[in-house]
Amino acid sequence: MRLRLLLLVTFSLSITVHQTVIAQIEAKGTVFEDANQNGVMDAGEIGISEVAVSNGKEVVLTDSKGEYSISINENDATVFVIKPAGYALPVNDLNQPQFFYIHKPNGSPELEYEGVKPTGVLPDAINFPLLKDESGDSFKVLLFGDPQPYSEQEVDYFDRDIVSELVGASGYEFGITLGDIVGDDLDLYQPYNQSILRIGLPWFNVYGNHDMNFDAETDQYADETFEVTFGPATYSFNEGKAHFIILDDVIYPRTDGESGYIGGFTETQLEFIENDLKHVPKDHLIVLAFHIPIFLPEGGKTFRISDRNRLFDLLKDYPQTLSLSAHTHIQKFHFFDEEEGWQRLSPHIHYNVGTTNGDWWSGVPNDRDVPETLMRDGTPNGYAILNIDGNEFTIDYKVANEPADYVxxxxxxxxxxxxxxxxxxxxxxxxxxxxxxxxxxxxxxxxxxxxxxxxxxxxxxxxxxxxxxxxxxxxxxxxxxxxxxxxxxxxxxxxxxxxxxxxxxxxxxxxxxxxxxxxxxxxxxxxxxxxxxxx
The missing domain is CATH 2.60.40.10 (Immunoglobulins)
Incomplete structure (x- = not known):
């Protein structure tokens, strides 16, 4: 193992000022086709070349043997594979895709809700198994906005009103919950996971403002419980001719003197997107999923416009784009044009998805003992379906416990x-x-x-x-x-x-x-x- 010390030095008026020493170590391993699906690279199993691997900022490609090497922070880092099309990710016993390795030798800082336990010394090899998959370029994705239960009773509402009708459902490739997985009580992650498990699909989760460790002193550590439960909050993967980028867009605590949180992206995330897109063909559909919408409500300051402009600059060479959010508990499309910083003639489509919990499970319970929970804009609670065909898409919205033609x-x-x-x-x-x-x-x-x-x-x-x-x-x-x-x-x-x-x-x-x-x-x-x- 090779240790590199990057010493940042600034000279001013002949005085040397030593800034923070950033210690880096080298993570190495192989991305391979797991023919017998046991999660281990056995004799005879071959590495896969030209697969992207990231540390959340830089992106490298595997060589002809499927091997990679990438620098990571020695104290707090994540390494993940960016799944190529034609392959599937293994899942754990909760159907959560396994594509990452978290490195925290000393574990998470002490917080109210448990974070990552100490991981110890970096392994000599971090290998990523992939499973051969011939799903093709046409597929469907389930989109859940804000389950956001504040109690186990509300987890039960979610389970019976949303999940139950999807148990055993066919025709979907995977699902994504677009943040606010729970309502501040992070102990509810586990009953939520048990409910989602019943659907029987690989499931990705986006980090929301009610999924945070509120006692964290810096934004870096606000997602520690999310991280140990679901994995990294920013990553990407390919499916068919679509490239999905999952982003944590909750900045907490704010650094502008205001209290609370604000929507935005960090410098590291923006560099990751830039490096990630270098390996994505321009004719592919780019789907971004995050929690807080990038449009602003009238008079509102809920998202950092400078971050949105930088995102749009990174996307300007891609004619087919879609971004997804939740958070507002209404349903809305927003079409970004040149006046709002979009740099193409065709608008960028942003879809703010209606929520599974509707209006926070409000109203009188119906004959199924579930609140009517109609959203403030008249949208019933439910979930969306993203239908992808090549680099094109359509969207459906399915009202909970109603026929599919109730639109x-x-x-x-x-x-x-x-x-x-x-x-x-x-x-x-x-x-x-x-x-x-x-x-x-x-x-x-x-x-x-x-x-x-x-x-x-x-x-x-x-x-x-x-x-x-x-x-x-x-x-x-x-x-x-x-x-x-x-x-x-x-x-x-x-x-x-x-x-x-x-x-x-x-x-x-x-x-x-x-x-x-x-x-x-x-x-x-x-x-x-x-x-x-x-x-």
Whole structure:
């Protein structure tokens, strides 16, 4: 083992100032095809060349024998393989992919929640087994936003409302939880893991602001319990013609004089992305997954714009990109253009995924004893599905415990008075809607042509009604808690309900065409009646 001391020296006015001595050691090993899947490089098993290996900053490629060598910090480091397409990663007994080695000779600092135990001396060889896989370039990925349980009861809600319908599900390659895996109580990682295990898929986890060691003194040590439970918080891998980059984008504690956390990337992470992308073909789809969105709410300062600009600069040569986040407990698409620092003509698509716990498990429990937990923008709780075909993608959103074709909700009157003034309106909330969505309508048996509904930035009236019910209560219910107040929905359309029609039942046909060119049809029935009051 070779020890290298990097001594940083600065000269100023003939005075030598010695800065921090950074001790580095060399990690070595082989990336190999594990033919018998026992996790050990046996005689006859061969190394795989041209596979990327990283220390979280630098990226090196294995040689013709599958061997690599990379410098790491002698006191706190992670080495990981960047899985190439055509291979799968081994998983542990929790179905967590095993692609890394954590080196902490002295373990994590003393914290409220347990971190990494002392790992001791660096092994002579850190080998990474890969399994041959012929899945191809078309596959599906499950995306979970914010399970965020604050109690074992809420883990149970998550298990029964989300996980249960996916047990034994086929057709998915892997899953990703996009942060806020738990709600500050890191002891809940274990029941969460046991629940996810029931799905039966390899599962990746993103670090969120409620997954932190809040007693950590520096950002470096804020993820120690996450690290010992799930592995590194920043890494990447390939699947088909897609390259996934998983990022910790929670900076805690802040270094700008403000308290709490802020969204952003460290210098080390940005260097890792730059070095990582050197080995990714330009025609591949780049999928970035992190927790805090990179768009800013109105008047908000939730993400460091300088970090976002540097990320966009690193991505400028890739025409196919997608970034994923959660955190907000609403569902939203944001399309970045040149005005916001994106350097291509086609916008960068950022998808802020609706959450599995909806509005923090609020509301009155239903007949399954699970709170209704409708999000503030009218999106029911559920999960997303990323469908990848080559370097292109589509996205679906699956509402928990509802049929797959439940993609929109409607709100309108049951009856309107014929040929009188009225203000009754029909609202359509298409859960995956955005500015590239069209919503059209026509009156069944009356119209041949479709007409546009107006996209509006308003509160979904269904959400407002659920909240108003709590304001009208004379006493609190035995179970459940008041939901959060509604916010302007980013995927809401409305129209005036026609009443200049024959008496009796009328049907409004709805047609949604989404950003991917897919169409969805629904209908709304109401009654036209004789007015009971004449002005």
């Amino acid at each position: 929109m909700n409607m709100w309108g009157p049951k009856v309107v008075a014929q040929n009188t003034w009225h203000g009754a309106e029909l609202y359509v909330n298409y859960f995956l809607g955005n500015e590239f969505t069209s919503v059209e309508y026509r009156i069944a048996d009356q119209d041949e042509e479709w007409r546009d509904m107006a996209k509006v930035a308003e509160h979904d009236p269904h959400v407002a009604k659920l909240r108003q019910k709590w304001d009208l209560l004379e006493s609190l219910p035995e179970d459940g808690r008041r939901p959060s107040n509604p916010v302007e929905s980013d995927h809401l359309w409305k129209m005036r309900v026609p009443n200049n029609l024959p008496l009796g039942e009328q049907v409004i046909e709805i047609k949604v065409t989404d950003m991917f060119g897919r169409t969805f049809n629904e209908s709304f029935s109401y009654k036209v009646a004789e007015p009971g009051y004449q002005r």
